Amino acid sequence: MKEKIMALKVAFPYTIPVLTGFTFLGIAYGILMSSKGYGAGWTVLMSLMVFAGSAQYITINFLTTIFNPINAFLITLMINARHLFYGISMLDKYNDSGKLKPYLIFGLCDETFSIVCSTEAPKDVDKDWFYFFITLLNHAYWVLGSFLGAWLGSKISFNTKGLDFVLTALFVVIFIGQWKNKENRKPAIVGVVCSIICLIIFGQDNFIIPSMAAILIVLTIWRKEFIKKDILTKEGIQ
Protein backbone atom coordinates (compact mmCIF):
# COMPACT_ATOMS: atom_id res chain seq x y z
CA MET A 1 0.00 0.00 0.00
CA LYS A 2 2.80 2.36 0.97
CA GLU A 3 4.56 1.91 -2.37
CA LYS A 4 1.30 2.66 -4.22
CA ILE A 5 0.78 5.93 -2.34
CA MET A 6 4.41 6.78 -3.01
CA ALA A 7 3.95 6.08 -6.75
CA LEU A 8 0.79 8.20 -6.81
CA LYS A 9 2.58 11.10 -5.12
CA VAL A 10 5.49 10.94 -7.54
CA ALA A 11 3.21 10.52 -10.58
CA PHE A 12 0.86 13.42 -9.81
CA PRO A 13 3.14 16.39 -10.73
CA TYR A 14 3.76 14.90 -14.18
CA THR A 15 0.03 14.92 -14.86
CA ILE A 16 -0.69 18.55 -13.89
CA PRO A 17 -0.54 19.87 -17.49
CA VAL A 18 -2.97 17.13 -18.50
CA LEU A 19 -5.21 18.02 -15.53
CA THR A 20 -5.52 21.54 -16.92
CA GLY A 21 -5.87 20.45 -20.54
CA PHE A 22 -8.32 17.62 -19.95
CA THR A 23 -10.49 19.59 -17.54
CA PHE A 24 -11.19 22.21 -20.16
CA LEU A 25 -11.24 19.94 -23.21
CA GLY A 26 -13.51 17.63 -21.21
CA ILE A 27 -15.80 20.52 -20.26
CA ALA A 28 -15.94 21.59 -23.90
CA TYR A 29 -16.78 18.02 -24.89
CA GLY A 30 -19.50 17.74 -22.23
CA ILE A 31 -21.05 21.02 -23.32
CA LEU A 32 -21.01 19.89 -26.94
CA MET A 33 -22.63 16.55 -26.06
CA SER A 34 -25.35 18.24 -24.00
CA SER A 35 -26.06 20.65 -26.85
CA LYS A 36 -26.83 17.54 -28.98
CA GLY A 37 -29.18 16.20 -26.33
CA TYR A 38 -26.81 13.80 -24.58
CA GLY A 39 -26.78 14.19 -20.80
CA ALA A 40 -24.06 13.59 -18.23
CA GLY A 41 -24.65 9.82 -18.15
CA TRP A 42 -23.91 9.35 -21.85
CA THR A 43 -20.95 11.72 -21.76
CA VAL A 44 -19.36 9.98 -18.77
CA LEU A 45 -19.95 6.56 -20.37
CA MET A 46 -18.18 7.71 -23.54
CA SER A 47 -15.24 9.20 -21.68
CA LEU A 48 -14.90 6.14 -19.45
CA MET A 49 -14.99 3.61 -22.28
CA VAL A 50 -13.41 5.32 -25.29
CA PHE A 51 -10.93 7.66 -23.56
CA ALA A 52 -9.71 9.17 -26.83
CA GLY A 53 -10.43 12.86 -27.28
CA SER A 54 -10.37 13.22 -31.04
CA ALA A 55 -12.37 10.02 -31.61
CA GLN A 56 -14.98 11.16 -29.10
CA TYR A 57 -15.36 14.53 -30.78
CA ILE A 58 -15.82 12.78 -34.13
CA THR A 59 -18.29 10.35 -32.58
CA ILE A 60 -20.66 13.25 -31.96
CA ASN A 61 -21.11 13.26 -35.75
CA PHE A 62 -21.98 9.55 -35.77
CA LEU A 63 -24.56 10.14 -33.04
CA THR A 64 -26.29 12.98 -34.82
CA THR A 65 -26.66 11.46 -38.29
CA ILE A 66 -28.10 8.24 -39.70
CA PHE A 67 -27.07 5.11 -37.80
CA ASN A 68 -23.96 3.81 -39.59
CA PRO A 69 -21.80 1.60 -37.35
CA ILE A 70 -19.40 0.43 -40.09
CA ASN A 71 -18.52 3.97 -41.03
CA ALA A 72 -18.07 4.82 -37.35
CA PHE A 73 -15.74 1.85 -36.94
CA LEU A 74 -13.55 2.66 -39.96
CA ILE A 75 -13.21 6.35 -39.13
CA THR A 76 -12.30 5.49 -35.53
CA LEU A 77 -9.57 3.14 -36.78
CA MET A 78 -8.16 5.84 -39.06
CA ILE A 79 -8.20 8.61 -36.49
CA ASN A 80 -6.61 6.44 -33.82
CA ALA A 81 -4.09 4.69 -36.08
CA ARG A 82 -1.32 6.72 -34.44
CA HIS A 83 -1.86 4.65 -31.29
CA LEU A 84 -0.14 1.77 -33.11
CA PHE A 85 3.11 3.73 -32.85
CA TYR A 86 2.53 4.37 -29.17
CA GLY A 87 2.16 0.66 -28.58
CA ILE A 88 5.34 -0.22 -30.47
CA SER A 89 7.19 2.50 -28.54
CA MET A 90 5.96 1.17 -25.21
CA LEU A 91 6.47 -2.59 -25.86
CA ASP A 92 9.61 -2.60 -23.75
CA LYS A 93 8.45 -0.40 -20.86
CA TYR A 94 5.13 -2.23 -20.46
CA ASN A 95 6.53 -5.68 -21.19
CA ASP A 96 6.59 -6.96 -17.61
CA SER A 97 3.79 -4.91 -16.08
CA GLY A 98 1.75 -8.00 -15.16
CA LYS A 99 -1.80 -7.40 -14.01
CA LEU A 100 -1.56 -3.65 -14.63
CA LYS A 101 -0.65 -4.14 -18.30
CA PRO A 102 -4.19 -4.30 -19.78
CA TYR A 103 -5.17 -1.02 -18.11
CA LEU A 104 -1.87 0.64 -19.11
CA ILE A 105 -2.55 -0.28 -22.74
CA PHE A 106 -6.23 0.68 -22.50
CA GLY A 107 -5.30 4.15 -21.27
CA LEU A 108 -2.52 4.87 -23.77
CA CYS A 109 -3.98 8.10 -25.16
CA ASP A 110 -1.90 10.92 -26.73
CA GLU A 111 -1.28 12.69 -23.45
CA THR A 112 -0.53 9.59 -21.40
CA PHE A 113 1.83 8.36 -24.10
CA SER A 114 3.66 11.67 -24.25
CA ILE A 115 4.35 11.48 -20.51
CA VAL A 116 5.17 7.78 -20.14
CA CYS A 117 7.45 7.67 -23.18
CA SER A 118 9.49 10.64 -21.99
CA THR A 119 9.59 9.87 -18.27
CA GLU A 120 11.50 7.22 -16.36
CA ALA A 121 10.15 6.32 -12.94
CA PRO A 122 12.45 7.45 -10.12
CA LYS A 123 14.57 4.61 -8.74
CA ASP A 124 12.80 4.22 -5.40
CA VAL A 125 9.35 4.04 -7.05
CA ASP A 126 7.70 0.95 -8.55
CA LYS A 127 7.64 1.75 -12.28
CA ASP A 128 4.44 -0.14 -13.07
CA TRP A 129 2.43 1.65 -10.37
CA PHE A 130 4.03 4.93 -11.42
CA TYR A 131 2.81 4.48 -15.01
CA PHE A 132 -0.50 3.12 -13.73
CA PHE A 133 -1.21 6.26 -11.71
CA ILE A 134 -0.22 8.56 -14.57
CA THR A 135 -2.72 6.68 -16.75
CA LEU A 136 -5.41 6.56 -14.05
CA LEU A 137 -5.09 10.24 -13.13
CA ASN A 138 -5.32 11.29 -16.78
CA HIS A 139 -8.35 9.03 -17.27
CA ALA A 140 -9.97 10.52 -14.17
CA TYR A 141 -9.35 14.10 -15.32
CA TRP A 142 -10.93 13.32 -18.67
CA VAL A 143 -14.03 11.69 -17.16
CA LEU A 144 -14.48 14.40 -14.51
CA GLY A 145 -13.91 17.18 -17.04
CA SER A 146 -16.52 15.84 -19.43
CA PHE A 147 -18.94 15.28 -16.52
CA LEU A 148 -18.47 18.89 -15.43
CA GLY A 149 -19.10 20.06 -18.98
CA ALA A 150 -22.25 18.02 -19.37
CA TRP A 151 -23.47 19.30 -16.01
CA LEU A 152 -22.72 22.92 -16.75
CA GLY A 153 -24.42 22.54 -20.13
CA SER A 154 -24.55 25.84 -21.90
CA LYS A 155 -24.44 27.92 -18.71
CA ILE A 156 -20.73 28.58 -19.02
CA SER A 157 -19.94 32.17 -19.94
CA PHE A 158 -16.20 32.93 -19.54
CA ASN A 159 -13.99 32.97 -22.59
CA THR A 160 -11.97 29.77 -22.80
CA LYS A 161 -10.86 30.41 -26.38
CA GLY A 162 -7.32 29.17 -26.93
CA LEU A 163 -7.19 27.11 -23.76
CA ASP A 164 -6.89 23.86 -25.68
CA PHE A 165 -3.43 25.09 -26.66
CA VAL A 166 -2.26 23.67 -23.31
CA LEU A 167 -1.99 20.24 -24.93
CA THR A 168 -0.01 21.59 -27.89
CA ALA A 169 2.27 23.28 -25.36
CA LEU A 170 2.68 19.98 -23.51
CA PHE A 171 3.78 18.19 -26.70
CA VAL A 172 6.11 21.03 -27.68
CA VAL A 173 7.79 20.94 -24.25
CA ILE A 174 8.24 17.17 -24.49
CA PHE A 175 9.64 17.61 -27.99
CA ILE A 176 12.19 20.15 -26.67
CA GLY A 177 13.10 17.81 -23.83
CA GLN A 178 13.83 15.02 -26.32
CA TRP A 179 15.63 17.43 -28.65
CA LYS A 180 18.19 18.27 -25.95
CA ASN A 181 19.59 14.76 -26.33
CA LYS A 182 21.45 14.86 -29.66
CA GLU A 183 20.88 11.16 -30.36
CA ASN A 184 17.12 11.72 -30.52
CA ARG A 185 17.23 14.50 -33.08
CA LYS A 186 17.28 12.52 -36.32
CA PRO A 187 14.07 10.55 -35.65
CA ALA A 188 12.44 13.72 -34.28
CA ILE A 189 13.26 15.55 -37.53
CA VAL A 190 11.94 12.60 -39.56
CA GLY A 191 8.66 12.79 -37.60
CA VAL A 192 8.17 16.51 -38.11
CA VAL A 193 9.28 16.68 -41.76
CA CYS A 194 7.26 13.62 -42.89
CA SER A 195 4.17 14.95 -41.11
CA ILE A 196 4.45 18.44 -42.57
CA ILE A 197 4.96 17.10 -46.09
CA CYS A 198 1.97 14.77 -45.73
CA LEU A 199 -0.13 17.56 -44.20
CA ILE A 200 0.56 19.72 -47.25
CA ILE A 201 -0.15 16.88 -49.71
CA PHE A 202 -3.11 15.14 -48.06
CA GLY A 203 -4.72 17.94 -46.03
CA GLN A 204 -5.58 18.19 -42.34
CA ASP A 205 -8.21 15.45 -42.29
CA ASN A 206 -6.26 12.71 -44.05
CA PHE A 207 -2.58 13.16 -43.30
CA ILE A 208 -2.08 10.94 -40.23
CA ILE A 209 -1.89 7.54 -41.93
CA PRO A 210 0.29 8.76 -44.84
CA SER A 211 2.56 10.42 -42.26
CA MET A 212 2.85 7.18 -40.31
CA ALA A 213 3.70 5.29 -43.50
CA ALA A 214 6.27 7.90 -44.52
CA ILE A 215 7.89 7.85 -41.06
CA LEU A 216 8.09 4.05 -41.12
CA ILE A 217 9.61 4.02 -44.61
CA VAL A 218 12.25 6.65 -43.82
CA LEU A 219 13.17 5.07 -40.49
CA THR A 220 13.42 1.66 -42.17
CA ILE A 221 15.45 2.71 -45.21
CA TRP A 222 17.97 4.70 -43.19
CA ARG A 223 17.94 2.55 -40.12
CA LYS A 224 21.72 2.22 -39.96
CA GLU A 225 21.87 6.00 -39.64
CA PHE A 226 19.47 6.06 -36.74
CA ILE A 227 20.60 3.14 -34.65
CA LYS A 228 22.17 4.38 -31.47
CA LYS A 229 25.74 3.26 -30.96
CA ASP A 230 25.08 1.54 -27.65
CA ILE A 231 22.38 -0.69 -29.17
CA LEU A 232 24.63 -1.48 -32.09
CA THR A 233 27.28 -2.93 -29.86
CA LYS A 234 24.83 -4.61 -27.49
CA GLU A 235 22.68 -6.27 -30.11
CA GLY A 236 25.27 -6.72 -32.81
CA ILE A 237 23.03 -5.15 -35.44
CA GLN A 238 24.74 -4.63 -38.76
Place this chain on the structure above:
Amino acid sequence: MTLTSTQTILIICIVTLGTMITRFLPFILFKGNKSNNTYIKYLGQVLPYATIGLLVVYCLRNVNFKTPSYGFPEAIAIVCIIILHYWKENTLLSIGAGTVIYMILVQFVFV
Protein backbone atom coordinates in the same frame (compact mmCIF):
# COMPACT_ATOMS: atom_id res chain seq x y z
CA MET B 1 -30.79 12.64 -29.69
CA THR B 2 -31.13 11.44 -33.27
CA LEU B 3 -30.39 7.79 -32.53
CA THR B 4 -32.23 5.49 -30.17
CA SER B 5 -30.56 4.51 -26.89
CA THR B 6 -29.70 1.07 -28.26
CA GLN B 7 -28.11 2.56 -31.35
CA THR B 8 -26.16 5.02 -29.21
CA ILE B 9 -24.83 2.21 -27.03
CA LEU B 10 -23.85 0.28 -30.16
CA ILE B 11 -21.96 3.27 -31.57
CA ILE B 12 -20.16 3.78 -28.24
CA CYS B 13 -19.16 0.09 -28.17
CA ILE B 14 -17.94 0.23 -31.77
CA VAL B 15 -15.86 3.36 -31.21
CA THR B 16 -14.44 1.76 -28.06
CA LEU B 17 -13.59 -1.40 -30.01
CA GLY B 18 -11.93 0.58 -32.81
CA THR B 19 -9.85 2.59 -30.34
CA MET B 20 -8.82 -0.49 -28.37
CA ILE B 21 -7.74 -2.34 -31.51
CA THR B 22 -5.29 0.47 -32.26
CA ARG B 23 -3.98 0.42 -28.70
CA PHE B 24 -3.72 -3.32 -28.10
CA LEU B 25 -2.64 -4.53 -31.55
CA PRO B 26 1.13 -3.90 -31.20
CA PHE B 27 1.20 -5.69 -27.85
CA ILE B 28 -0.66 -8.68 -29.30
CA LEU B 29 1.38 -8.83 -32.53
CA PHE B 30 4.78 -8.58 -30.90
CA LYS B 31 4.11 -10.66 -27.83
CA GLY B 32 6.93 -12.95 -26.76
CA ASN B 33 9.02 -13.04 -29.94
CA LYS B 34 9.59 -9.32 -29.59
CA SER B 35 12.82 -9.62 -27.63
CA ASN B 36 14.64 -11.32 -30.49
CA ASN B 37 13.28 -9.09 -33.22
CA THR B 38 15.85 -6.33 -33.59
CA TYR B 39 13.81 -4.40 -36.16
CA ILE B 40 10.84 -4.01 -33.80
CA LYS B 41 13.25 -3.14 -31.01
CA TYR B 42 14.80 -0.52 -33.26
CA LEU B 43 11.36 0.93 -34.04
CA GLY B 44 10.60 1.03 -30.33
CA GLN B 45 13.78 3.07 -29.86
CA VAL B 46 13.21 5.68 -32.57
CA LEU B 47 9.43 5.89 -32.92
CA PRO B 48 8.81 7.79 -29.64
CA TYR B 49 10.79 10.75 -30.98
CA ALA B 50 9.29 10.64 -34.47
CA THR B 51 5.78 10.24 -33.00
CA ILE B 52 6.03 13.28 -30.71
CA GLY B 53 7.04 15.21 -33.84
CA LEU B 54 3.93 13.89 -35.61
CA LEU B 55 1.82 14.81 -32.57
CA VAL B 56 3.08 18.41 -32.57
CA VAL B 57 2.21 18.73 -36.28
CA TYR B 58 -1.16 17.04 -35.59
CA CYS B 59 -1.98 19.66 -32.93
CA LEU B 60 -1.09 22.46 -35.32
CA ARG B 61 -2.90 20.95 -38.34
CA ASN B 62 -5.74 23.47 -38.21
CA VAL B 63 -3.45 26.51 -38.35
CA ASN B 64 -4.50 28.42 -41.41
CA PHE B 65 -1.88 30.62 -43.00
CA LYS B 66 -4.48 32.29 -45.19
CA THR B 67 -6.61 33.74 -42.36
CA PRO B 68 -5.68 37.19 -40.99
CA SER B 69 -3.71 35.74 -38.06
CA TYR B 70 -1.39 33.81 -40.45
CA GLY B 71 -0.48 31.34 -37.72
CA PHE B 72 1.24 34.08 -35.71
CA PRO B 73 -0.40 33.21 -32.35
CA GLU B 74 0.86 29.61 -32.60
CA ALA B 75 4.32 30.66 -33.81
CA ILE B 76 4.77 33.33 -31.12
CA ALA B 77 3.54 31.03 -28.35
CA ILE B 78 5.83 28.19 -29.45
CA VAL B 79 8.88 30.48 -29.71
CA CYS B 80 8.11 31.72 -26.17
CA ILE B 81 7.85 28.13 -24.94
CA ILE B 82 11.19 27.24 -26.54
CA ILE B 83 13.00 30.26 -25.06
CA LEU B 84 11.40 29.77 -21.65
CA HIS B 85 12.11 26.06 -21.62
CA TYR B 86 15.78 26.44 -22.54
CA TRP B 87 16.13 29.25 -20.00
CA LYS B 88 14.24 27.96 -16.95
CA GLU B 89 13.84 24.24 -17.73
CA ASN B 90 10.56 24.23 -15.81
CA THR B 91 7.94 22.13 -17.62
CA LEU B 92 4.87 23.57 -15.90
CA LEU B 93 6.09 27.14 -16.27
CA SER B 94 6.77 26.66 -20.00
CA ILE B 95 3.37 25.06 -20.61
CA GLY B 96 1.44 27.52 -18.42
CA ALA B 97 3.08 30.65 -19.80
CA GLY B 98 2.85 29.37 -23.39
CA THR B 99 -0.88 28.73 -23.01
CA VAL B 100 -1.61 32.09 -21.36
CA ILE B 101 0.35 33.91 -24.08
CA TYR B 102 -1.59 32.01 -26.75
CA MET B 103 -4.95 32.79 -25.10
CA ILE B 104 -4.13 36.50 -24.85
CA LEU B 105 -3.05 36.48 -28.51
CA VAL B 106 -6.20 34.80 -29.86
CA GLN B 107 -8.60 36.66 -27.58
CA PHE B 108 -7.23 40.19 -27.69
CA VAL B 109 -4.52 40.64 -30.34
CA PHE B 110 -5.41 38.48 -33.37
CA VAL B 111 -9.19 38.58 -32.95
